[in-house]
Amino acid sequence: MKIQAAVTRAQGAPFSIEEVRLSGPGPGEVLVRVVATGVCHTDAVGRDLAVSPYPIVLGHEGSGIVERVGEGVDDLAPGDHVVMSFAHCGRCGNCLTGHPTVCEAFNELNFGGRMEDGGARLHHDDGDLSTFFGQSSFGTFAVAQARNVVKVDPEVDIALLGPLGCGIQTGAGTVLNRLKPGFGSSIAVFGCGAVGLSAVMAARIAGCPRIFAIDVHDSRLELALELGATHAFNGGKVDVVAEIKAASEGGVHYAVETTGVPPVVRQSLNALRPLGTAAIVGVTPKMEIDVHNDLMAEGKTMVGVIEGDSVPRVFIPQLVEFHKVGRFPFDRLVRYYEFDQIEQAFEDSASGRTVKPVLRMPVAAG
Incomplete structure (x- = not known):
């Protein structure tokens, strides 16, 4: 399918919003319509310090609505409101003992530019685009491993919740x-x-x-x-x-x-x-x-x-509940920007003008 995504083509290069192709979801994956995505310092690191292969679609604090699920996914369904968090294998000793933030494959899965099966999901006319944190949420749609996707309360504004996936x-x-x-x-x-x-x-x-x-x-x-x-x-x-x-x-x-x-x-x-x-x-x-x-x-x-030593599928819903009862008012950190204001969002984050920028995706995307 064709989507809009902010592409980073070289170290330190400005974002270029382009039409790219997104494939999948494959087995164990979900397709998410991205409603909003947080801007995190780690995205600036990905843009400026070459921690992942270029060209790449950055973004790793995405929130949205499940559009389609791949083979074998039985705990998420189309229409679910979700937050996408960091990638982890779910099989190593650290993952199995409740510490996926130090997954033995953490660096490979989050910074290596490929999905867990070694393939690409994002493509452009001149070749594949790298994926960031197993999601690349600087796009109108994203494909992610189901284990890295957290179902959240649909009564809470989904546009607000993306930053729970990393910084918050x-x-x-x-x-x-x-x-x-x-x-x-x-x-x-x-x-x-x-x-x-x-x-x-x-x-x-x-x-x-x-x-x-x-x-x-x-x-x-x-x-x-x-x-x-x-x-x-x-x-x-x-x-x-x-x-x-x-x-x-x-x-x-x-x-x-x-x-x-x-x-x-x-x-x-x-x-x-x-x-x-x-x-x-x-x-x-x-x-x-x-x-x-x-x-x-x-x-x-x-x-x-790393990542608050969190198990996202346990911890993120807990933070949502604290927010609902007024004990975790993280909405006070957020300022919204339209997707095409991505450069301004990064500038305001770097200058300290905005604590947590959140990009809203176009309503009619896809």
């Missing part, structure tokens, strides 16, 4: 699935983008009495306070570590680091009390830490977390 579940899941702060625990969240603010909201759900938000944009700090943070510090204006230690009786129990900025990573470790844990979720370059003073001497833990 990353922040919330890091707190609720991996750190699991106990009663009375304090937490600091470094970076108040979509991931960080989701962590703030999750910390409030978990009942943390002291939630510290750190950013360099005052507008985002104000939003963090509205969403549940009890303290907010501008890292460009104050000594963040000193402020956190003064307000938390010597340091926080947990930290979530979302920025990937090496000095901020160090701050997330130094703001911990003895035996504290810092979860690193930002894409961080090579950097140095003082293992003795930053980590070992006070028995601290530094852990990497």
Whole structure:
């Protein structure tokens, strides 16, 4: 079938909305009419850093409605409202023990440019187009493996839900699935983008009495306070570590680091009390830490977390339920853009003007 898709033809190239061909669904796959899709920092990484083969259709926070199911799919049906999340094999030891975010084939399935069977689903006159995260949601339709597709409540606006597939579940899941702060625990969240603010909201759900938000944009700090943070510090204006230690009786129990900025990573470790844990979720370059003073001497833990250590088919519906009862108002992070405004959406995300851009697909698509 013919669809409209935003094609990236070379590293750092602008998006080109083109007519391309989409084949499938094959066995175990579903065809989804994409209603909307989030814009995530990982999409910018895919555009600019050549983590996947070009040409490619990016996008990995798609939400929409099932149009058709492939052979062997019996738990999804046409008309179902769904969110598409990351690809995983469902067979390796990590998948089978509830940790698909560290699937043994994660990099191959999400960044390798092909579907699980090794074939392409997207095609252009000059050859195949690579798939991203097993979905390529920067298109009016997408084909995805059924196991990576999450059925959601049809009463909730499907255009809103796409970011739950990656960025939102990353922040919330890091707190609720991996750190699991106990009663009375304090937490600091470094970076108040979509991931960080989701962590703030999750910390409030978990009942943390002291939630510290750190950013360099005052507008985002104000939003963090509205969403549940009890303290907010501008890292460009104050000594963040000193402020956190003064307000938390010597340091926080947990930290979530979302920025990937090496000095901020160090701050997330130094703001911990003895035996504290810092979860690193930002894409961080090579950097140095003082293992003795930053980590070992006070028995601290530094852990990497991917996609919030989530099982999407379990966790995403839980987040939807929290949203429905007003405990997870992630809609306050979202600003909508039309599909042909994709370049503006990326610019606004990079500048900090928009926390979570969401692209709406044309209503009459396909």
